[in-house]
Amino acid sequence: MAVLRVKFTKSKRNKLAQLLWILNWVSVVMGLVLISLGVLLKIEIRKHSEVMASQGTDSVPNMLIAVGAIACGINFLGGKICHDCSDNNRFTRWRLVILPYIICTFFFTFCILVGALMCYTMRGTLEDSLHLGLKQAMSFYKDTDTPGWCFMKKTMDELQFEYRCCGNNGFRDWFEIQWISTRYLDLNSKDVQDHLKSNVDGKYLLDGIPFSCCNLNSPRPCIQHQLANYSAHYNYDYLTEETNHWTTGCKQALLDYYTQIMQSIGLSVLIIWLFEISVLTGVRYLQTAMENVLLQGDPECETEGWLLENNFVEKAQTNFNIINSLHKVDQISTISGMEDHNKDVKTAAYGPDNVPLQTLPTTS
Known part of the structure; x- marks a missing residue:
């Protein structure tokens, strides 16, 4: 029995196709928003990269940029498919493509969800990166004459002024290092x-x-x-x-700053994910409704659309029956192979007419 069945007339199918065409173009804009959010987060991380260790902090912005680029392409294709689905003749051109498209889009929307969750789970990685980076930056605070590190004093001073913080975990961290140059x-x-x-x-x-x-x-x-x-x-x-x-330590101050940014970005990505799920659901209804039109052969008929052709229990039972039948076929092939082997042995011992073969005389 189909799950969440909905009846569609020809007028409703056409309106659904037009609506999904518009929503897919909105999804293209959403993809650009994902790219912008990824670029924004990357810029914010690079802003303080001098006090961060390389601990994979670019994984989240890179994920958002990649998912946003894929969203633009996949929703552009979805818009073309939904536009053509308003006509039966044009739908037949996409009939073999639309189901793989829906499957790929489903996994793509899952990647969007993963990107949103990564925004909320990035805090631990960022904390480790800041701890090591700030510790190293403070150790080079005094090296104003050393090439490559002469900028670190200015960086730390600007950081402590801007975020109203002191040291890594607190002001006592400065007691443990030499921050005054020997010059x-x-x-x-x-x-x-x-x-x-x-x-x-x-x-x-x-x-x-x-x-x-x-x-x-x-x-x-x-x-x-x-x-x-x-x-x-x-x-x-x-x-x-x-x-x-x-x-307040600078690690905590920067963590609070980045946490606020990542929570805002994560919430935006979750909203985009919900929007993509709604578009994917509409495309699935349109695909099943148009498939039933082709089966009935009447473009004017009323058809049903659904999310799943069978419910989860029936689907699990079907899969179990398929696996069970494959297991029985394997057993039959094994028994058949053993019978063929026994037949070959019998033929080798008795000959093709079940006559025992003569034992060859041994030579002295």
Whole structure:
């Protein structure tokens, strides 16, 4: 029994074909929107690629761009098919093509759904990429004279100013690296030498932060150095003085920024997926209704259209019967092969007339 049957007159079939022709052209525009969303996400990721590690962050925008390009082509073809389906003679040209087209479009719409879900599951990959990228960027903060990394100080400062963040996970990350270049240290000074010897690997570590971490709205001058020293500053507690510098890590700030973008893009892609599913459903109804017109041979007749020719139970039973029949055929062929083998053995032993063959005399 067919699933979700709908009756169509000739007028309804023509109106459905015209509507689907329009919707397929709208779907072409949707494909361009998918391409635009992919390009937008790629641009946003490239904007901060200097503080990201290569962790497959381009997979989602590349997926959206590819799916959008396929959408333009497949819906352009769908528009041509639906336009021709309003006439029986032109429908016969597409009769062998329309069912493979529907199957391919079904898997294509599934890819759109995968792209939408990837937008929501990209956060973990992006978090790992930002963690490694920011850690590396902070380690090169002091290398303003090193070719290839001399821009990193400017990048980190602009990032911390723009997103009101400090460090990777927080401002204490700056305590663990040397972020002051040795060219600005007096290496002949005993205090500097003692400081280098007292720290790990001879690095000039200190409980300080760059100026870009300072909160510009702070009611007191920014405290950059000796943040962990209570007595170094009057009326100061670095554990509660949150208004003096940014306490949010840049990884979290960028994650929140990208999460908002990806959720918006993911919602847009889901809406496009629902639209594509509705168009595909209409094409399936049109195809089955036109097939029944050809079977009845009367272009003016009333026909039925459906999504599935059989329901899921009947389809499963049919598939089970097919598999069972194939298994029986295999058993019959196996038994037939064994009988032929036994017959050959018997012929070799007794001859074609069931007469025992004479044993050849042995030579001495």
